[in-house]
Amino acid sequence: MVIGVGKRKDGLYYLCGAQRLQVNKVENMDCMELWHKRLGHPSFKVTKLISGFGKNKFENCDICFRAKQCKEKFPISEQRASGIFEMIHCDLWGPYKTPSSCGAYYFMTIVDDFSRGVWIYLLVDKKEVSKFLLNFFALVMRQFNKSVKVFRSDNGTEFLGLKNYFLNQGIIFQTSCVHTPQQNGRVEQKHRHILNVARALRFQGNLPIDFWGECILTAGYLINRVPSKVLNGKTPFEVLYGKPSPLQHLRTFGCLCYAHNKGRQGDKFVPKGKKCIFIGYPYGKKGWKVFDLETKESYVSRDIHFIENVFPFSQPHIEDKDNAWNLPHLTNISHEDEDGFYRGRSFEVRGAMIQPTQLLRPRMMCPHPLNLPI
Numbered sequence: 001m002v003i004g005v006g007k008r009k010d011g012l013y014y015l016c017g018a019q020r021l022q023v024n025k026v027e028n029m030d031c032m033e034l035w036h037k038r039l040g041h042p043s044f045k046v047t048k049l050i051s052g053f054g055k056n057k058f059e060n061c062d063i064c065f066r067a068k069q070c071k072e073k074f075p076i077s078e079q080r081a082s083g084i085f086e087m088i089h090c091d092l093w094g095p096y097k098t099p100s101s102c103g104a105y106y107f108m109t110i111v112d113d114f115s116r117g118v119w120i121y122l123l124v125d126k127k128e129v130s131k132f133l134l135n136f137f138a139l140v141m142r143q144f145n146k147s148v149k150v151f152r153s154d155n156g157t158e159f160l161g162l163k164n165y166f167l168n169q170g171i172i173f174q175t176s177c178v179h180t181p182q183q184n185g186r187v188e189q190k191h192r193h194i195l196n197v198a199r200a201l202r203f204q205g206n207l208p209i210d211f212w213g214e215c216i217l218t219a220g221y222l223i224n225r226v227p228s229k230v231l232n233g234k235t236p237f238e239v240l241y242g243k244p245s246p247l248q249h250l251r252t253f254g255c256l257c258y259a260h261n262k263g264r265q266g267d268k269f270v271p272k273g274k275k276c277i278f279i280g281y282p283y284g285k286k287g288w289k290v291f292d293l294e295t296k297e298s299y300v301s302r303d304i305h306f307i308e309n310v311f312p313f314s315q316p317h318i319e320d321k322d323n324a325w326n327l328p329h330l331t332n333i334s335h336e337d338e339d340g341f342y343r344g345r346s347f348e349v350r351g352a353m354i355q356p357t358q359l360l361r362p363r364m365m366c367p368h369p370l371n372l373p374i
């Protein structure tokens with residue numbers, strides 16, 4: 001890797017700025033399987049774009065076979081906007097039959113056409129769409145000094161409520177024609193991608209369905225950090241920020257970890273580490289989000305020891321006396337329907353309804369119900 005380039009003049013080399021020849025470099029790539037899991041089970045086509053992965057093909061991943069659906073794609077134009085935030089696509093999914101750990105039934109996806117960056121918001125109610133969209137527009141202005149020019153969505157009434165705002169702000173609001181949602185193809189395709197990765201993450205750790213929100217947010221986080229052919233091998237993160245995303249902090253979702261026990265207060269006989277599972281990357285904080293298996297609470301910690309090949313929810317016995325955590329039968333739930341989610345406008349439940357589980361006691365609170373590619 002070149003870290004600097006100099007020009008020779010009068011026998012001296014003058015440094016003229018750093019030049020990066022390799023991006024998305026990953027070290028310690030000796031374990032392909034580990035990185036395949038950390039990155040949310042991307043395909044070989046994608047992983048070979050990451051420097052360090054070499055040409056070793058990791059095949060026959062059981063989770064990939066179970067989680068990914070190869071559906072016929074409708075043709076999507078390869079045209080891209082000419083700059084970041086010139087055009088964004090937005091769509092809402094849900095309601096899902098089981099609330100997430102933070103009480104959400106929906107998730108809203110925003111895709112930037114140019115960078116393919118994804119922002120995901122978990123919503124308790126459809127009414128929150130306007131509030132989160134306004135937050136997003138403010139974020140684009142503050143963090144990127146850009147204004148959204150074109151907003152594209154389907155005909156969902158949740159977006160039509162912002163028509164006046166778009167008019168006042170000069171934003172062009174494009175909706176797809178009735179019964180042709182493929183016109184909103186970019187975000188539809190991204191939804192499928194998010195759900196494929198989220199399913200893989202959940203199967204990997206055999207997590208209870210209540211964790212679907214964490215799976216979706218982490219899927220978005222990883223998608224923003226995985227290179228894409230459409231972006232000539234760059235990641236959405238890199239297109240947005242002009243520098244490659246660090247990857248060394250990535251860990252295997254759903255694995256066992258021990259968070260340093262700060263509550264010991266000098267008691268030498270209290271355990272040093274609390275037994276947790278790793279459930280994602282928090283927004284706006286440095287650290288990892290974990291779920292404490294003893295207290296059933298989630299929190300962010302920076303001091304964590306990971307055991308990336310052990311998945312507590314896959315074990316037949318967990319330290320829970322009523323054995324409520326042992327839920328192997330939940331694994332197949334999301335196969336009931338196309339994506340395990342149902343369109344809000346044609347809500348239909350097939351198969352058995354699953355009771356909102358009381359597995360998580362007390363209910364976990366998400367520190368922030370969104371995931372930004374930062």
Ligand SMILES: [Zn+2]
Nearest residue numbers: 041061063064
């Ligand atoms: Zn896989």
